[in-house]
Amino acid sequence: MTPARGFPETEYRARLSRLQTAMAAKDRTALLLTTEPEVRYVTGFLTRFWESPTRPWFVVVPAAGDPIAVIPSIGAHLMAQTWITDIRTWRAPDYDDDGVTLLADTLREVAAPGSRIGLPSGGETHLRMPLTDWQRLTQSLPDRSFTDDADILRHTRMIKSPAEVAKLRTACATADRAFDRVAEIARAGTPLSQVFRDFQILCLEEGADWVPYLAGGAGQGGYGDVISPATETPLTTGDVLMLDTGLVVDGYFSDFDRNYAIGYPTQATVAAHAALIDATQAAFDIARPGAMASDLFHAMDKITTGGAGGSDAGRLGHGLGMQLTEPPSLIPADHTVLAPGMVLTLEPGIDTGGGKIMVHEENIVITETGADWLSTPQSSGIRILDL
Amino acid sequence: MTPARGFPETEYRARLSRLQTAMAAKDRTALLLTTEPEVRYVTGFLTRFWESPTRPWFVVVPAAGDPIAVIPSIGAHLMAQTWITDIRTWRAPDYDDDGVTLLADTLREVAAPGSRIGLPSGGETHLRMPLTDWQRLTQSLPDRSFTDDADILRHTRMIKSPAEVAKLRTACATADRAFDRVAEIARAGTPLSQVFRDFQILCLEEGADWVPYLAGGAGQGGYGDVISPATETPLTTGDVLMLDTGLVVDGYFSDFDRNYAIGYPTQATVAAHAALIDATQAAFDIARPGAMASDLFHAMDKITTGGAGGSDAGRLGHGLGMQLTEPPSLIPADHTVLAPGMVLTLEPGIDTGGGKIMVHEENIVITETGADWLSTPQSSGIRILDL
16 A cells, blocks of 8 residues: 655654764764755655756754754745744855855854764765855854764665655555566567656556656667666567666655566576576575675675676665665675665676676565565566567 | 757767867866766766766866766766767775775876866856765875866856757657647646656657656645645646646756646636746847846846846746756846857746745747747647636
């Protein structure tokens, strides 16, 4: 069943409490957040307007008390519908002062001189404001120390609440239904660009709010990479078609793929697909609290490369949630200890020769005792279309 | 007619030449680019993989010679299909050194000690790499000066080539066709969330590659804001429905909206819509080389607010191209002089009382002698659905 849109205020209060507990432990007097997922995680502010790069948006999390939104006035009406009550606005874009003074005043209020203001600064983060405004901000508060957030956002967001897992389950089920209908849209002769368009239509018909990500490829025995947009090349008998989508339902992503043989597959394709499924299952089998991200990498890599240590993709899976990809990374160097509520993709890849690859991907959630599938795990046999 | 996908190498060489001419004038020995549109503008690298925030991507533009891509190995295959030949990769994510050393070495090669490396740093820009990596990079090159890019990217990208205008014209025509079919999907009783889903399907059916942006609203006599996602509330007779989409064809956006009355509109709604059309036309009438962005603002604001100086939206239009919104801004403070090849949105808004507004939006291109519509200009009468 699809959960109701949004979350109750208790969800946000629980997030805030976890952030503030960590802030106390790490001596951060305030957090400054600037990106879409960070702002939404704390406030519930959900809009596609982030597609416009024009305006900066800020949320300040104080050591105690509720978050403060410092945002362009165009967002005031929508922010007022969240649980946030302290909303400070300026009319952006303002070429003289695009919110910098308003933000500096807010930070002065919540962070005394000498205290530390943390920003997400490590891997997979960026500061979504102009560099010149960032320099102005830090110069206008010389007696406060701007520093990293001690990975507080990373660690807090990595553990999903039951309400978040329910939304992710809905997104994955939606994608599952779309993948089950690919026979309707893909056959020899269909240009890949048409397959991509029609697959997005299937996702929307099955209940996606929008489809922020679709990549894939098609070719005899495999494809060249996994991040390409569609070409106009028609599907041909003997092709392997791969579609990898990140669709969104109520702000939460699915991220998995499916392979399809156009006509009977070769034995090599059958074997490659079976190995990918074996690899995925091997990672699933050891996925439980206490295992490490790197353990899942090695379980898959052992099967797909014989333990050679991975491929150009760089990793064999990652976190999933309000973003298509989130920490951790399934790589040898990531020793994140799995814990209940972590949602992960398992994404092994295999070299099929001649510069081609095949990949497979499923989504799972770590439970108290092991893991649950969020996407429907596929059987060894590759799906065959257009017979 | 839809142009062929991509651009010939001559398009990229012309862009590079304009950038390097400006770099010489502004004494920038190299440009460092990190965001999707910047990277694509120089290389043609088109992928939806930017949806994943995990990996940083870099392009270095030297004072002379071709651009250098410094990118994760997962992108090597796709980048090799562009005109770029100098492609340097690392296997990301790398927790010890996520491309910083490779990038620093590249910058050392193209920028001698004492020279200036420019980054887009002003309004509407951000640095898409972790702040800690940025600090590492600048510290590892203490004898080079990292500075702003003197707005070189802003000014260069603002003038679209004829090939770019052709792509924008295709995107706008695609959205026009989708808007013409809204009667098929919206009637009293349809939940707004279903209208949003079905409208994205129309966009895809009409030829959009994907639909990165859809916002809108519906309500009696107007809507509360223009950036909200859909609610589950059904349309009701007497509502004004507004849909504002940014769809993409071959990497270029449309960005305009349409209003629809669900059943016969009130006289107030008719009058508000007519005023919005008048305002749009007034701006179009003075849009020509030599006019300023601020002139277009005032032409519209005179009609919609009697010259009060705008609204919470902050601006009455903006540039359009590889992004949903680009410079310039139609605000009083933007004195950008219009020139042939600039593509703009005209986006007046009007207060309809009771905390509600209506907005209208069209897309235009500045020509040698005036302006051309890219979207089909609407007549004063609001479209009526569900009679």
